[in-house]
Amino acid sequence: MANKLRRSRDNRWIAGVCGGIAEYFGLSPKIVRIICALLIMVYGSGLMLYIILAIFIPKEAAR
Template sequence: MYEKRLRKSRNRKIFGVCGGIAEYFDIDPVIVRLIWAIAICCFGTGLLLYIVAAIVMDD
């Protein structure tokens, strides 16, 4: 049985966080990157969450 795990993507742009989230939910990484960019620009907390995710997520 295959167990889904949230981990960084091997296809990295910066830390692989968006790619890993996209692989986990089986969607296009560009969509996740756009959502993350909007969160950073509009809400300001996206950058802090990205750094925390980069530290916490497995390689």
């Protein structure tokens, strides 16, 4: 079964977007959160991107 992009239920701080992206690509959630924070601080559009992803990426199914 192919790996699908979902918002994480386990690796979440706000909406689970960074945790879900990290699980999808096999990265550490800390690295993805740092990249997200840098995008928010440097460009400001990172926050808008995070909100859009939180709306459109479905939640991970309950276990």
